[in-house]
Amino acid sequence: MAKPKETGEICPDCGEKSDSPSKTSVKEGGKLIEREGRFGKFISCNRYPKCKFIKKSEEEEAKKRTGVKCPKCADGFMSERRGRFGIFYSCSNYPKCKYAIKAKPTGETCKLCGRLMMQGTKTIPDRCSDKACPNHRPDKLNKS
Numbered sequence: 001m002a003k004p005k006e007t008g009e010i011c012p013d014c015g016e017k018s019d020s021p022s023k024t025s026v027k028e029g030g031k032l033i034e035r036e037g038r039f040g041k042f043i044s045c046n047r048y049p050k051c052k053f054i055k056k057s058e059e060e061e062a063k064k065r066t067g068v069k070c071p072k073c074a075d076g077f078m079s080e081r082r083g084r085f086g087i088f089y090s091c092s093n094y095p096k097c098k099y100a101i102k103a104k105p106t107g108e109t110c111k112l113c114g115r116l117m118m119q120g121t122k123t124i125p126d127r128c129s130d131k132a133c134p135n136h137r138p139d140k141l142n143k144s
Contacts, residue, residue, distance in 0.1 A: 004033040007043060014051040039082070065092070068107040071116045072099035080104075101129045110135050 008031075015029030030047035034057060041057035064080040066089065076093035078101075090100035103118035110117055110128040112135045120126045128135040135141075 002036055004035045004046075006046075007032045007034055011045040011047070011051060011053050013053040014045060014047060066105055066107075068105040068116070070097055070099055071109075073097040078105045103127075103129075105129070 011030035011032055013030075015031070030045040030051050030053075032043050032053075033046050034041060034043050036042075040060045042060070043055050043057055045051040045053040061079075066078045066080070068078045070076040070078055070091040070093070073091060073093055073096065076091040076097055078089045079092050081088055081090055088100055088102050089105055091097040101116065101118055103120075106117045106119055106126055108117040108126070109115065110130070110133060113128060113130055113133040115128050115130040115133060117126050118129050124137070124139050127138055130136060
């Protein structure tokens with residue numbers, strides 16, 4: 001593993017200095033450092049056991065963005081995330097917007113219902129993200 005490198009930023013959780021004039025009560029603030037872990041690069045406080053501040057690296061976040069706007073809030077972008085059931089794609093404005101789909105979004109809209117299309121698999125072509133839409137399983141559509 002690579003040696004952690006400093007980012008030059010002060011930790012937002014423990015890097016604040018106290019307002020009291022006494023020099024003895026000023027706590028030493030932590031600095032943010034970039035580390036590499038099991039799931040990629042991340043930024044954390046150098047005072048780890050005492051301060052548990054962690055955020056994802058900007059490079060890692062940029063890799064996970066798809067560039068497709070969220071169809072629900074139209075403000076955020078769809079980005080890749082990991083959950084207990086595997087990889088899924090959800091809005092970058094997560095606490096406000098909880099829109100999520102299982103497969104990677106293509107950026108196109110469904111011709112039947114107007115919802116977001118998802119990438120298909122080897123056997124199933126691109127499909128609609130709405131389970132009620134007949135285009136969700138295009139391989140099951142009657143070919144007439």
